[in-house]
Amino acid sequence: MNILLAIGFLLIIGYASGWLLERWGLPKIIGYMATGIIFSPHTINFLDPEITSTSQPILKVCLSFIAFEVGGALKWEKVQKHEKEIISITLLASVFPYFLIAGCISGISLLFPGFIPYSPINILCLSLILGALASPTDPTATFAVMHQFRARGKVSDTIVGVAALDDALGILIFSFTLGLISIFIGPDNASWDSPLIFSLYQIGAGILLGIVLGYGFQLISRFFKSTSEGQWVVIVLSLLIFCAGLAQYLKVDEVLASMSMGIFVVNKCNQQKLIFKILERYTEEIIFLFFFLLSGLYLNIATIPKAFFFILLFIILRTLGKYLGSHTGARFAKAAPVIQKNTAGGLIPQGGIVIGLVLSVYQDPLYKEISDILLTTIMGTSIINELIGPVAAKYSLKKSGELRKTK
Template identity: 25%
Template sequence: MIGTSLGWMAQRLRLPAVTGQIVAGVLLGPSALALFDEAGVQDLAPLTHFALALIGVTVGAHLNVRRLRNAGRRLFWLLIAEATITPLFVGGLILAATDAPPRLALLLATLAVSTAPATVIALVRETRSRGVFVKTLIAAVAINNMSCIFLFELARSAGRLMGPGTDLAAVSAADVLVTSMGRLGQAVIIGAAMAALNHIITLRVLRSERLTTLSVVTLLLTFGLASFVEVSPLAACLSLGVVQTNLSPLRERLVDAVFADFEPVILCVFFTLAGLHLSLSQAAAGGMIALLFLLARGAGKLVSARVAMILAGATHRVRQNLGPALLPQAGVAVGLVILIQSDPAFGAVQEIFTAVVLTAVTVNEIVGPLATRVALGRSGEIGQDRARLVDFLQEENIVTGMHAGTLEEAIEQLVDLLISSHHLQGVDREELLRSVLEREAQISTCLGEGLAVPHGELPEGFGMLGVMGLSAEGLPFPTPDGQPVRCMVLLATPHGERDRHLEVLAALARTLGGDPVMRQQLYFVDTPAHACEILHGEDTEAFNYFLSEED
């Protein structure tokens, strides 16, 4: 009750609820009212475990491979940069400027990689943001937290060998790596196996209440089994989320759907319990380390995101804004604190580690959301989460550098892209291809000015869909004006959507046919992300306009 109340008060002050919930824990703990002793906290361990499991599976659920098509290069470089630059900044500064034990610095260095998924997603939803930047941001949060969990497990394994009085020269990096990777591998296998089992069973479950029960049981079994065999329960639950969300596109929102009703309550208890572990005397003692952690982590986030996006060839808006948007830190970091609190091997550093992390989380959950909101505004994607005329042309539905010797070959490539990127289960590829080629045989859909808009028919029950292929070199097809085709938009429409089809066709012909600046920008883009920014940017609202609720 107190956690909920202070969380609500924090929100009224335009602060994240987690800040108020941590403060509630501090007030209830030994530093203030002392209403909970150690035994009382232990009695609530099952709730803590369930919250940890929820955090892990939620992080994994945001790594949907289908939605991340074309974003792989950005995420790869971000994974490399965040896993190296940020930990080096944090660990190096703490070791250089304080006398902190090496294993404390190592734990803090790896924990610094994490970003608060709930905070970022809540801000995205609150501001109704959507676009290439938001897609990159949400995937980056998941990638960061995934790498944080794995790096932290490596740090825990090394930390167990780095107790007081240990000769660090005697600690074998190879042994630490082999042991840690083996344990992480077991955790991943447990999560994947439970996801597969859950998927098989849920194929036969139709009622939502049964689906919720089964999902909760699967989550608890995954966490419990991983704990029983002494591997990372967080890594197992993360694996559960990743595999589950990618097994079936029809169930990609499973985690959000089944846990939406009670997740806020569980996490409120979790953050309040985390605050119980925060000793104000230890917070004061660890103040310098916390300050260094905050400064180094902030610098690491900004530098690593910038370097990664430059190497990945990301758009200017993504390069400029991704780093600040990754500053919030809460759930995963607090979850890792709980793991250290329950690990007797770290008894000598538990209190100072807890104090530093919870102090940093409190600050990051005040400053971080402000930075994320500013980044969303600068990206130009606030308010874009509304239906637009060509909503079906997102980054994953666009291909650049298209090559084809004949028009038929190009159409076949686009049909395959349409089926794969929109995941059209139950659509007959050959029938769809035949409908496009038959229409093309009747009259050419090469409109001139480098634009071709072939179209085919989808079965009833689907909305209007499409994909875009871009070729800076140009495709040598017969055209009315003799110019090569540089942009092909394949439209697939059910019979009942003919009016929308004509509306889109007219908008494409009018804009690309009559606007040489737009053609120049779109035809010669480097990546699908750049093309998506052009199609869905503020400058193209006259062409790709927002649809009314009735539409």
């Protein structure tokens, strides 16, 4: 089956699945993701295995678009109202899962020697890396649910702010962890802080790239006084594709670059209301359909039984850590009770960036002893978290009374 026929087929089935779930009151992105998983080359021998690599540029563009919209939700006037809550929740909701998972796996290996079939140093590496991989959240799933049900309010604003920031913090925690591990198992000439320095470059240069392109966007909107909706769609998509390509060329974080551009545009561009309204009206639906459908193609459901114990432990402890961290962070910031109780539900989805992080470890020969179990665990948890995450997000937003559309 050629690539156009395959993608066209998947779009039809995926959209129909999403439509059915929406009729039942469920987030339609679950239907998109489930369609991708069912027709994945890892699940059934129906599509050419090369579809994942062939469709990768489309996936990157979609991710850049969604990151741009996430950034566009961070208007300073709204963020300023919940600044303390967002910072406090981001810090604790990232750190709590890290220590829960790393501590629990290390504790089990001490209490039950031989239960985890690795050497002590590899168990330590496994526990620390899995803990670090628990920090990032996938903001795209929660963001899609918010738009489907038109969620607005203080909980929605807080969730968007936290989800936008904890990816950057998650990359830092992961890189710092690899730097720490390299002290014990790295080669003699390894520089322990090189992963941290590289992550700082990825984050800092990614943010700077987004700001520079956002400024270019501002100049275009100032001197190009166009009211044509079609022209603005072309301009935004062109800049986002250019941003993603340039970020990839410079080896900086593509998500942060696109998100930073969105933040700059929504706060500085004089036509920002028109721009984001046009994008929401004309392009958002097809972008979400493409992104979650193609993401599902990467997930191998057959990997779940191989690491059932670690998958179960990771999901339980990460969820517990996110709830405890977000609740404690909100209490420290003296946030409203509705924020304390309902923010964590929007922080459950995980995919995208965490899959990229674990693949970078998988390809490193330094971790060859534990690379298979790491990849299997994260791929398995990503499947489950991406499916239950949107339901948790909808439930939290419904409890907070911020859903405007319930059917």
